[in-house]
Each structure stands twice: as structure tokens, then as C-alpha cells.
Amino acid sequence: MKYILLMSGTKGGVDTYRAWSPKDIETHMAVLMSLNKELTESGEFVATQGLAGPAEAKVVRGQKNGMPVTDGIFPESKEFLLGYWIVDVATPERAYAIAGRISAAPGPGGVPTNMPIEVRQFASHGPKS
Amino acid sequence: MKYILNILMMNTMKAGAGVPGWPKKDLQAHIAFMHNLNKELRESGEFVSAEGLSFPDQAKLVRAGKDGTLITDGIFPESKEFLAGYWIIDAATPERAYAVAGRISAAPGPGGTPLNMPVEVRPILSGPPPEML
Numbered sequence: 575m576k577y578i579l580l581m582s583g584t585k586g587g588v589d590t591y592r593a594w595s596p597k598d599i600e601t602h603m604a605v606l607m608s609l610n611k612e613l614t615e616s617g618e619f620v621a622t623q624g625l626a627g628p629a630e631a632k633v634v635r636g637q638k639n640g641m642p643v644t645d646g647i648f649p650e651s652k653e654f655l656l657g658y659w660i661v662d663v664a665t666p667e668r669a670y671a672i673a674g675r676i677s678a679a680p681g682p683g684g685v686p687t688n689m690p691i692e693v694r695q696f697a698s699h700g701p702k703s
Numbered sequence: 704m705k706y707i708l709n710i711l712m713m714n715t716m717k718a719g720a721g722v723p724g725w726p727k728k729d730l731q732a733h734i735a736f737m738h739n740l741n742k743e744l745r746e747s748g749e750f751v752s753a754e755g756l757s758f759p760d761q762a763k764l765v766r767a768g769k770d771g772t773l774i775t776d777g778i779f780p781e782s783k784e785f786l787a788g789y790w791i792i793d794a795a796t797p798e799r800a801y802a803v804a805g806r807i808s809a810a811p812g813p814g815g816t817p818l819n820m821p822v823e824v825r826p827i828l829s830g831p832p833p834e835m836l
Binding site: 625638671695696 | 776797821824
């Protein structure tokens with residue numbers, strides 16, 4: 575079954591990450607790349623993406639005439655999706671274990687970030703064609 | 704450039720409620736609208752992927768504890784925003800991504816009335832800088 579592991583944070587959190595030293599960012603990325611490699615080898619890797627920051631996000635609503643209305647100002651406290659992993663695993667526990675590995679990725683000074691990772695199963699039905 | 708179109712909902716959606724509770728005819732019209740949009744995006748070469756996620760009552764929040772043990776938590780406030788599903792499209796301009804999001808937002812709900820649900824549009828990062836790999 576497929577699960578999505580969602581990493582979320584606020585604009586403040588993104589600004590903090592951007593202020594990490596290059597060495598800390600390098601170590602953090604190396605751990606995540608190594609995890610991706612491991613998941614690829616085990617056949618559990620489906621996809622991963624990082625998203626552009628909240629400053630580049632827009633909320634769109636359709637109007638009656640079909641034209642989009644865009645809005646781009648968000649409160650500082652709003653949680654944004656920063657990125658995700660999609661994994662194909664045998665059990666929910668395995669999905670939680672992988673999320674735990676992501677949560678334990680090192681931050682400044684090698685200390686684990688302990689970031690919360692939201693784990694959700696894909697719906698078996700839905701508007702797919 | 705790739706964009707993700709996120710459908711966000713408050714944590715009031717439960718399995719068996721919300722969309723699945725609509726009259727069959729309205730639900731069919733909604734799904735037909737989405738299928739038609741996906742078909743159009745495939746034909747234009749802009750479709751990358753689309754998925755619906757399970758309801759918040761099946762979500763868990765996972766953290767690594769200090770000693771490497773997992774801490775899972777599954778109780779979320781009603782006010783929390785949840786990702787209900789998403790589209791990834793490959794669009795030539797941000798305006799095109801907004802136009803597709805507008806189409807999704809205008810999908811018909813009960814009685815054929817457009818839902819006008821908000822759709823969050825974000826560029827997808829191409830990846831970490833090469834010097835960090």
C-alpha cells in the first residue's frame with residue numbers, strides 16, 4: 575500500500591533552515607539522499623519532491639465565469655507543505671519507521687531535527703482517470 | 704516548470720462523510736468533471752500525477768524520539784488544515800497553473816453548484832543544489 579509522508583512547517587521554520595551553515599545543510603541532505611537510496615534498493619521508493627517556499631505560493635479559487643482569483647498573502651503561523659515522500663510499503667508500521675528516519679535527520683550541529691512527519695495512506699478511490 | 708495544486712480541508716472530514724455522502728448523481732457529475740480535466744491535461748502533455756489521500760482520522764504524526772524510538776500521535780485539532788489530494792502538472796507559466804487550479808476549484812458540488820474550494824498552487828523545486836549531493 576502507498577503512503578505519503580508529509581513534511582510541513584511555517585515560514586519562520588523555512589527562514590531558520592535557510593540560515594543553517596552549509597556544512598549542516600550538506601550533512602542533512604546526505605542523510606536524506608542515503609535514505610532515498612536505501613528505499614530505492616528495497617523497492618519501496620515511489621517519489622519525493624521538495625516544494626518552493628510559502629513566498630511563492632498562491633491560493634486559487636474559480637469564479638462563476640471560470641476565471642481564477644489568486645491570493646498570495648498568508649499568516650506567518652500558517653503551516654505549509656515543505657515536501658513529501660511517497661513510499662510503497664507492506665505495513666503502516668513500516669511507513670511510520672521511515673517517517674521516523676526522516677524526523678531523525680540531522681539539523682544544526684548534527685542534532686536530529688525531530689520534525690513531525692504526517693503519514694497518510696492514499697485513497698483507493700478518487701478522481702483519477 | 705512543475706507545479707503542485709494542493710486541495711486543503713479542515714479536519715472535519717471523516718471517512719463516509721463529506722463528498723461520499725453526496726447524492727449519487729452529484730458525485731458522478733463531480734468525478735466526470737475531474738476525469739475530463741485529467742484527460743484534457745494528459746492530451747496537452749501537462750499531466751504528471753494526481754492522488755487523493757485517506758481521511759484525517761487515518762492520519763498519524765510521527766516524530767523520532769531522542770533515543771531513536773518512534774512517537775506517533777493521531778489526534779488533531781478540528782481547526783487543522785489537511786491535504787485532501789493533489790495534482791502535479793507541468794505548466795509553461797504560473798498563470799497556466801492558476802488557470803488549471805481555477806478549473807479544479809470550479810468542480811461541481813451538490814446540485815451542480817461549483818464548490819469554489821481554495822486550491823494552493825506551489826512550484827516544485829527541481830532538487831537540492833548539485834554541490835550538496
